[in-house]
Amino acid sequence: MDLTSLKPHTFRGLTHVHMLAIQESELGVIRAGAFEGLTQVGSLNLFNNKIDAIQEFVIKPTNRVRIVRLHGNHVLETPLPGAVVIQGVETLSVLGNHFPCDCHIHTLLVSPLANGTTGEFRAKNFCISPLEMNGKAMSGMDVETIGRCQEQVTRGNLKASKRPADSGGSGLVSWVQVLVALLYWAVLCAR
Structure with a gap:
């Protein structure tokens, strides 16, 4: 077949x-x-x-x-x-x-x-x-x-950023860290 x-x-x-x-x-x-x-x-x-x-x-x-x-x-x-x-x-x-x-x-x-x-x-x-x-x-x-695939790393970062915040502003810091990491990864891939 x-x-x-x-x-x-x-x-x-x-x-x-x-x-x-x-x-x-x-x-x-x-x-x-x-x-x-x-x-x-x-x-x-x-x-x-x-x-x-x-x-x-x-x-x-x-x-x-x-x-x-x-x-x-x-x-x-x-x-x-x-x-x-x-x-x-x-x-x-x-x-x-x-x-x-x-x-x-x-x-x-x-x-x-x-x-x-x-x-x-x-x-x-x-x-x-x-x-x-x-x-x-x-x-x-x-x-x-062997490194993990981008979608696995991104998924892991997003899950980590959804943890309860210790203080009022730390959730925002986590999202900013994820965005910076994604931007850094995009720059590396563009090379």
Whole structure:
């Protein structure tokens, strides 16, 4: 299959399936709701696919999927925080996949795809980008040396600035600090 996207409700009404395998396809973007309505599946396997992006990949207990396997896929963009929800499965296996190893690696390592086992996840998956890391195991890189993405840093600064103020004027000072930091970042990016 060569698709521009895996559209919403692609599998709606598909029930009582022993194994659903999507393999060796170009899936484009996995859109929100693609797995809605899929129920009572023994094993959902995504093997050796090229996936441009995952807008949403949601498997909840109501789907009654026992096993989810993502093996050998090439994912070109890291899913946004909250885009992947995998709940109620007996087994989640994420092996031999290639993911971007850029500033979004921090988001990936806390996502459900890492299954709470960051070390094991890094040992069994690979980098697709940047180019110098292509094909190398994630475990061979020092994640702490990779800076967080601008939107993560900005989100963290904004959350920090929303804390209760100690005095009447300190809330204004926090907002000014955030604005100065954003302006400084914009100047750096413009160079």
